[in-house]
């Protein structure tokens with residue numbers, strides 16, 4: 001297999017790098033802020049939105065969409081290159097929930113009318129989305145969700161609660177999975193996928209502060225929320241299949257290896273400056289570098305599968321597991337290298353990498369849960385990849 005990029009792709013990488021150097025938030029670059037701890041930065045939502053509009057104006061949020069909907073019909077490798085460079089330049093603005101989770105689902109299963117209504121706002125970086133799937137008690141067991149949508153003329157009226165809803169506090173729209181049939185033969189056959197305007201009366205968003213002290217996710221209450229029927233993706237009681245396509249995209253969207261690799265480079269640079277490298281951590285560095293490389297090449301393989309229209313199946317789980325665990329291992333290594341300095345937050349002038357080690361470490365625990373837990377990923381790989389029996 002030839003892993004080299006084409007000359008056109010290399011040119012695109014250079015174009016992106018030059019653009020991000022000029023237009024990316026300089027302070028974020030200096031402070032080496034990563035995608036997963038950006039919410040610790042002052043005024044971060046405004047910075048994220050501003051950068052998103054800039055990426056949208058370049059046409060970079062819809063690189064591989066059909067031209068008919070504002071895309072450039074390029075291979076998914078262009079998106080991968082963009083995201084590698086965003087990680088390298090510590091640059092925000094790529095709102096995966098909109099670009100990689102909901103947009104492909106609308107493209108795949110949405111009506112022409114939904115495509116025309118919703119895709120331009122995502123492509124321009126103007127409209128931001130959040131994901132209303134998990135509920136208290138129903139995360140891994142998603143098919144058992146209880147939020148109920150009752151038919152009422154041209155509307156469905158929704159009541160229930162969602163949890164861990166990332167960025168619901170500033171999202172304009174939410175994609176929501178709700179039960180529309182309580183008597184379906186199988187749980188998953190009674191679910192419908194809705195697109196919900198977050199300004200609709202009856203929606204309450206309460207913050208949940210994560211271990212790193214940042215506000216990323218929320219609990220969302222839905223009380224008699226009226227959703228027009230035209231906002232259903234695919235059809236009533238067909239929502240499970242839409243949600244599954246979203247989850248496959250979610251597991252392959254964020255490039256864990258690129259985020260981990262950038263953090264590893266930053267740790268090495270910081271450790272050299274503070275003269276904190278020793279023989280033991282040099283060996284660990286080589287191991288982590290190897291881990292990031294394996295995750296990177298696996299991601300390239302999955303991107304190639306996407307470019308060929310091949311179903312990802314358990315490869316989406318491999319991709320997420322390798323990339324996100326690499327971030328966890330590198331963050332843990334940061335603490336090992338910088339010892340007590342590593343636990344200092346950005347309030348301390350002595351904190352290495354502006355306190356990023358402690359915040360990345362604390363945030364990294366969530367990587368074993370989000371987009372499906374690591375245990376579930378391993379279960380999928382064992383069952384579908386290796387033909388082993390279910391765990392339970």
Ligand SMILES: Cc1cc2nc3c(=O)[nH]c(=O)nc-3n(C[C@H](O)[C@H](O)[C@H](O)COP(=O)(O)OP(=O)(O)OC[C@H]3O[C@@H](n4cnc5c(N)ncnc54)[C@H](O)[C@@H]3O)c2cc1C
Nearest residue numbers: 131132133134139140164165166366369370371372373375
């Ligand atoms: C940072 C972060 C952001 C998130 N953002 C969103 C979001 O925007 N929108 C959204 O809808 N959700 C979001 N989530 C929720 C996420 O999808 C769930 O946390 C996840 O699906 C796990 O569900 P749960 O929390 O209910 O845990 P549970 O499903 O209760 O799992 C608890 C433990 O039991 C294990 N377990 C459960 N079932 C099995 C099984 N069958 N086999 C083996 N082990 C099992 C799990 O692996 C886990 O260790 C987010 C979570 C995190 C951490």
